[in-house]
Amino acid sequence: MMMTMTSSTMSLALKKCFFLALALLSIILKPTFCSATTTTQATNNDFETDDLWSQCNCPSSPPSTTKKNQNHAKIAYLISVHNRRTIHDGAHLLKSLIETSAPGNTAVILIHVDHRVGIANPAEVAKNETLKNQFLYHESPLKRYVDACLENSCVRSGNHHENNHGGHKTSDDNNSVLLEVHSHFAPLWGEWSMNEPTLWAMEYLLYHPQLHRNTNKLRLGGTMSSENPPSPVWDTFINLSGDTLPIISAQRISQLFNPINGPLGNTNFVTSSSCATGLIPTSIFEFPKGTMKRSHYFQHGIPKRLSYVDTLSGEWKRNVETPIYFGSQWMALTHEFVEYVIR
Numbered sequence: 001m002m003m004t005m006t007s008s009t010m011s012l013a014l015k016k017c018f019f020l021a022l023a024l025l026s027i028i029l030k031p032t033f034c035s036a037t038t039t040t041q042a043t044n045n046d047f048e049t050d051d052l053w054s055q056c057n058c059p060s061s062p063p064s065t066t067k068k069n070q071n072h073a074k075i076a077y078l079i080s081v082h083n084r085r086t087i088h089d090g091a092h093l094l095k096s097l098i099e100t101s102a103p104g105n106t107a108v109i110l111i112h113v114d115h116r117v118g119i120a121n122p123a124e125v126a127k128n129e130t131l132k133n134q135f136l137y138h139e140s141p142l143k144r145y146v147d148a149c150l151e152n153s154c155v156r157s158g159n160h161h162e163n164n165h166g167g168h169k170t171s172d173d174n175n176s177v178l179l180e181v182h183s184h185f186a187p188l189w190g191e192w193s194m195n196e197p198t199l200w201a202m203e204y205l206l207y208h209p210q211l212h213r214n215t216n217k218l219r220l221g222g223t224m225s226s227e228n229p230p231s232p233v234w235d236t237f238i239n240l241s242g243d244t245l246p247i248i249s250a251q252r253i254s255q256l257f258n259p260i261n262g263p264l265g266n267t268n269f270v271t272s273s274s275c276a277t278g279l280i281p282t283s284i285f286e287f288p289k290g291t292m293k294r295s296h297y298f299q300h301g302i303p304k305r306l307s308y309v310d311t312l313s314g315e316w317k318r319n320v321e322t323p324i325y326f327g328s329q330w331m332a333l334t335h336e337f338v339e340y341v342i343r
Helices: 002-025 036-048 050-054 084-099 122-127 141-150 192-207 213-219 250-256 292-299 335-342
Strands: 075-081 106-113 177-182 236-241 305-309 316-321 331-334
Touching: 050 141, 075 084, 075 192, 075 250, 084 106, 084 141, 084 250, 106 192, 141 177, 192 236, 192 335, 236 335, 331 335
Parallel strands: 075 106, 075 236, 106 177
Antiparallel strands: 236 331, 305 316
């Protein structure tokens, strides 16, 4: 009887895992099979083709006036880049998110550049040898495209009243994309620091003056009441690696996460690299011996047993085997869940 229940439960879990994986695959596909040679050639070509990155095209479709078409999620993206390759690929990702979106679909795009790569310019690096490679972003297609977009009316920075040359431009806050580039952390693979850019972005999205629900409502001259609560500035947070490329348009992504009737609306989705272990954090001891996920932790001398005081019983626990859980850093989260995590 126990075996029958276990098999049934596993079958149901695998079915859910399969359909969730299909949903994710319809949104994002990482270019796993791109060779190093192909990437290098593309990088060289992009540096030579200035027109590709010197022009930022606003979405051509006008803002919708019909209630049906207004039902879309306003997405806030975090793009994390950490080396020359992901900075290069990130330019393609950013271009796709901005130029395949409909007005109002993409609310925010934050780009975090690994601090070891940095956002310094070559002049700063020349004066300070400790900066070393921290000029890679400054000389990249990604920076050229960011600069081009910030000159455009459909994109604004944190200080969106001024463009890069100190002049003034007009933008519609309801439909323009807030685009900013930051460099605060130097994450190491397999360590807690991998979470730092994501947690920073979550906090930034909650407390930035232009993105806080109440602040934005009052800034636009509105009033607050229980009968007329403010609409969220963004609905869904999605974090992406710079080498991730959408296989569908940003407009379609927004439709899928539509909180009213989208198939992924009001869903907190965390990916896993293997459906066999489920879509939730999995104990490291459940992975077969010799697999990368298990061997990585055992090779780095991480303690597997802890001694502690049980706060409920007051009992001293000695040498208790404490499993390490392997999860995923890539996720799509609702506004409400981000508030829960940060606050």
